[in-house]
Amino acid sequence: MMAFFVTLFLFHKLGWNVAKMDKFIYLAVVVTSLVGAIAFAHLSFRYFESFFLQLKTRFAVLPHG
Amino acid sequence: MNRPATVSFPNLDGLRFLAFLAVFVSHSMNLLGYASQHAGFNFARDYLLLNGDLGVNFFFVLSGFLIVFLLIKEREVTGGIQLGSFFLRRLLRIWPVYFLVLALGLFVFPWLGAGLPAGFPLGVATDRLNPWLYVAFAGNFDYLVNGITNLLIGILWSIAVEEQFYLFCPLLVAVLSPRRLLPAFVGLVALALTFRWLYSPMGGMVFKYHSVSCVLYLATGGTLAGLANQPAFVAKVASLPRMAIVLGYLLGLGLLPLRRFPWTNPAVIQLLPVVIALFFAFVIAEQNFAKHSLYKIGRIPWLATLGRRTYGM
Numbered sequence: 134m135m136a137f138f139v140t141l142f143l144f145h146k147l148g149w150n151v152a153k154m155d156k157f158i159y160l161a162v163v164v165t166s167l168v169g170a171i172a173f174a175h176l177s178f179r180y181f182e183s184f185f186l187q188l189k190t191r192f193a194v195l196p197h198g
Numbered sequence: 199m200n201r202p203a204t205v206s207f208p209n210l211d212g213l214r215f216l217a218f219l220a221v222f223v224s225h226s227m228n229l230l231g232y233a234s235q236h237a238g239f240n241f242a243r244d245y246l247l248l249n250g251d252l253g254v255n256f257f258f259v260l261s262g263f264l265i266v267f268l269l270i271k272e273r274e275v276t277g278g279i280q281l282g283s284f285f286l287r288r289l290l291r292i293w294p295v296y297f298l299v300l301a302l303g304l305f306v307f308p309w310l311g312a313g314l315p316a317g318f319p320l321g322v323a324t325d326r327l328n329p330w331l332y333v334a335f336a337g338n339f340d341y342l343v344n345g346i347t348n349l350l351i352g353i354l355w356s357i358a359v360e361e362q363f364y365l366f367c368p369l370l371v372a373v374l375s376p377r378r379l380l381p382a383f384v385g386l387v388a389l390a391l392t393f394r395w396l397y398s399p400m401g402g403m404v405f406k407y408h409s410v411s412c413v414l415y416l417a418t419g420g421t422l423a424g425l426a427n428q429p430a431f432v433a434k435v436a437s438l439p440r441m442a443i444v445l446g447y448l449l450g451l452g453l454l455p456l457r458r459f460p461w462t463n464p465a466v467i468q469l470l471p472v473v474i475a476l477f478f479a480f481v482i483a484e485q486n487f488a489k490h491s492l493y494k495i496g497r498i499p500w501l502a503t504l505g506r507r508t509y510g511m
Binding site for chain 2: 134135137138141142145151152153154156159162163166167170171174175177178181182185186188189192193194195
């Protein structure tokens with residue numbers, strides 16, 4: 134949802150009409166948001182969550198993957 | 199102590215990404231305000247793509263299954279449940295991303311969205327929601343009390359439901375004998391169904407967002423985990439013929455368009471989610487244990503990687 138908001142916000146700042154979008158703007162919003170969400174998830178996993186996940190592993194009673 | 203090999207379900211990560219994608223597509227159709235004039239597109243949107251919200255329900259069944267399965271294994275191997283370690287693991291897995299999203303939604307996005315025009319598709323105002331309910335992992339009750347007012351924060355409702363389930367689920371596994379665990383989870387399913395029938399016979403907000411109502415999906419996953427610890431059940435799933443598996447998928451996926459009809463019969467409204475929960479349990483069981491699957495999603499490694507990366511989404 135945040136990826137949608139950021140994409141809409143940027144497109145709005147670029148002067149695109151996101152309040153009444155045509156199919157090309159809609160597709161651009163969806164694709165950009167998806168790529169953005171996956172990129173954010175990847176960066177978050179690598180540089181933010183991984184620290185906590187390493188800690189979590191220390192408290193694992195059973196090894197699981 | 200008898201230490202088991204690593205407990206791993208490689209096919210579930212790929213399924214997790216597909217569920218994320220389904221929710222993403224559904225949200226894009228539902229919330230961006232795009233109106234098409236094309237009848238074919240509108241039909242696909244109304245009867246197929248908007249069903250993507252069921253990805254959240256799939257996450258519930260999946261979480262119920264994984265959490266209960268691991269707890270049962272832990273008790274089998276160690277003779278008990280280390281509740282402190284369990285809660286600490288859940289905290290480390292969920293809280294960092296949860297509070298990051300909450301902080302962005304409460305402080306950063308309202309500031310960004312301050313000057314946006316009235317017709318902007320997503321509202322970011324926080325004046326009508328109760329932030330403390332989100333801090334206390336009770337965001338689904340904010341939906342029920344104040345309505346859906348801010349979707350950037352509101353999406354945390356499903357994490358709240360899962361966290362509430364994690365509070366009592368390990369206690370249940372720790373206290374009940376293995377023989378009583380399966381009936382207990384079936385009982386939880388029955389409790390959720392009774393609650394739904396009494397308080398929201400025609401569907402609606404309580405039906406979709408109340409914790410007791412959502413237990414239907416989490417307890418279905420828990421029931422599957424209880425069954426998955428019985429060798430006879432696993433053997434039965436393992437020997438399912440391919441034709442039966444294909445039939446299961448056709449029936450389950452065939453249900454999706456039906457779900458979007460404007461039903462007026464409360465029996466149908468109540469029954470459809472049960473069948474959907476059972477279908478999701480079937481998918482998880484089939485992907486994990488069946489020997490004659492049509493296709494194991496774990497064969498696509500990048501899908502599994504994306505599933506692990508988008509866990510926090």
